[in-house]
Amino acid sequence: MIEIAQLEKDYLVQGRQVSALRNINLHIAQGEVFGIIGRSGAGKSTLLRALNLLERPTRGKVVFEGEDITQFDASQLQSLRQRIGMVFQHFNLLSAKTVAQNIEFPLKLTGKYTTEERTKRVAELIDLVGLQEHANKYPAQLSGGQKQRVGIARALANYPHLLLCDEATSALDPETTQQILRLLLDINQKLGLTIVLITHEMQVIRSICDRVAVIDSGEIVETGNVVEVFLHPRHTVTQSLVAENQALDLSLLQELAQRGNVAEHSYLLRLTYVGNATHEPILSRITAQTSAEITILQGVIARIKNTPYGQLIVEVLGSEIEIDKVLKLLGQANIRVDVLNHLVQSSINSTTDQTQEN
Ligand SMILES: Nc1ncnc2c1ncn2[C@@H]1O[C@H](COP(=O)(O)OP(=O)(O)OP(=O)(O)O)[C@@H](O)[C@H]1O
Ligand SMILES: [Mg+2]
Structure with missing residues (x-):
């Protein structure tokens, strides 16, 4: 589904070149939940944002469903982003719109659907994420977990093939975190949707991921099945992340x-x-x-x-x-x-x- 080859990202900070990603090579298979874990500043968000070209890589390729998306022009990128949903740590909801309107927003943007089609799709999504009682509320009237459910429903609106989650549960308490993770897993299993998530918590990886890559200072230091990596961590960074969780x-x-x-x-x-x-x-x-x-x-x-x-x-x-x-x-x-x-x-x-x- 995704093939990342020799991906690099440099930032220019006050005239100095800072290398945020170095020689990243990853394969993410159709239907899997793939986790990327690392400490703050390791390069997780930069890597995740390279997967939908929100961040343009300096070098290397990102092949998504057989196409090298780093070569895409603006209109190709626009349609690419409908195939890739994204969920954010701080939800990024529109505060002046209701739950239903927030979820409807990406459907409106595509200009592809009639009002009836949109209403039907929004109702389906609200059911899927369990927000039936809250459709007409505003974000300020919701708990963190409920806000993230809106964020997830919105990300799924246009039937994406891939869902990217940037620290989707980091702003939530442990119990709500588990509920949101269960929802993501449920969506992965029901819809066969591929999920790539980034986190700094091993607990998140352990709960729902099939495979994991560990990133440190812009480099992937370890990749493997979660059971293998969690129980037999090789790299010192992985060992310390696992130790915190154990x-x-x-x-x-x-x-x-x-x-x-x-x-x-x-x-x-x-x-x-x-x-x-x-x-x-x-x-x-x-x-x-x-x-x-x-x-x-x-x-x-x-x-x-x-x-x-x-x-x-x-x-x-x-x-x-x-x-x-x-x-x-x-x-x-x-x-x-x-x-x-x-x-x-x-x-x-x-x-x-x-x-x-x-
Ligand atoms: N727009 C930018 N301009 C310059 N440097 C940046 C930019 N974005 C990120 N960086 C740098 O790239 C490195 C990786 O940042 P990134 O945000 O990807 O880390 P992260 O793993 O997501 O961290 P966190 O867990 O704190 O969100 C950091 O050193 C950061 O300072
Ligand atoms: Mg980040």
Whole structure:
């Protein structure tokens, strides 16, 4: 559906050239929800806006449905933008128009539809986003979540093939965020609509994306299926974005550090299991086969889109031989094991540093 090849964007800031995107290569398939995640200033909005040529790339190609859109003239661009809907962080609604009028606006702009056709389409869209009770209200009378529903309905008005979302949920509370994400996923599944979204929150990626690209300082540093990237992040930027979302309880590490007993024969492990393994009693089976003591310190079972996964932080105490046995059995059970002893160690160091500073 979209092929981005060697895309670059330079900005001229006070006579100096600033490189905002460098050598971006991406393929986005028809019907997928593709997420782009990165820190503030990484280049997310610039990249997203290059997909509908709101931002003209300095070099490289953007091929959309088989056509290189960087070569389009003004009238081609105008019709392109009807095939690509866009949803904004701050909704960008017309405050003097009602919900229905906001949604109708892009239909009017095309000049293609009669009044009756527009009224019918607006009613369909209002149903789709669940705003039946609010059609005649003004934006100021709506909650943030309701405003974003209007933004989504408006973006879908002209039957786009692609929906671009620029931080569509960043202005919303966590619960409303989940509702809007569910709506987007529902639209993706019902209409088969391809969605590209940008965000700085791993939670958003985890909830609805199939694939993800991580952008840092204008470059894509990692791409892959969300399950793979989320559970086995390779790049340090990805690792830190994932870590924020996993909320490994730091006080837990500090407690262990203070107890001072992550000794030679104690291992602090993070165990990750995906899919069916999540529901199997693997730990109790392992405990039965060794004399090592396994204590669960923290655990979560959750989902990445449709894939269940579990993550446990456990402490394993025992002789070298027994611990080896445990590690081997975990490996045989297809559980990914990360040794976290170094985290406790650094927690000890930072506690000591603080004590020395005081
Ligand atoms: N119109 C512009 N003129 C000059 N520099 C720009 C312009 N737009 C963006 N930049 C620069 O390009 C880089 C990428 O900006 P961009 O807005 O794409 O980041 P972002 O990842 O969307 O950040 P945020 O999460 O804060 O929205 C930044 O260094 C920014 O200062
Ligand atoms: Mg941005």
